[in-house]
Amino acid sequence: MSRKLIALLVAFGALSSAAIAVTVVQSEFGMSDSARSFPTKAEFDQTFSEFVPTSTFDSESAAADREKLRAAGLKRMNSAQFGEE
Numbered sequence: 148m149s150r151k152l153i154a155l156l157v158a159f160g161a162l163s164s165a166a167i168a169v170t171v172v173q174s175e176f177g178m179s180d181s182a183r184s185f186p187t188k189a190e191f192d193q194t195f196s197e198f199v200p201t202s203t204f205d206s207e208s209a210a211a212d213r214e215k216l217r218a219a220g221l222k223r224m225n226s227a228q229f230g231e232e
Contacts, residue, residue: 186194
């Protein structure tokens with residue numbers, strides 16, 4: 148390869164990398180708190196709590212599901228160990 152082609156490829160690679168870095172990691176220097184692209188933990192928790200109910204965990208259904216999974220796993224292990232009967 149000629150030196151000019153190598154220099155062109157290196158320059159193109161460096162410019163492409165810089166463009167991707169600027170796009171992905173936008174600088175927040177000098178921005179006010181309201182102009183930040185990422186919310187703080189408190190803002191995230193507040194927004195998330197508006198859309199998700201506070202408690203969606205049902206211990207009875209979780210226990211039933213856990214028992215079904217355990218039984219299915221044991222059945223699968225026994226059929227693999229002893230073959231299909």
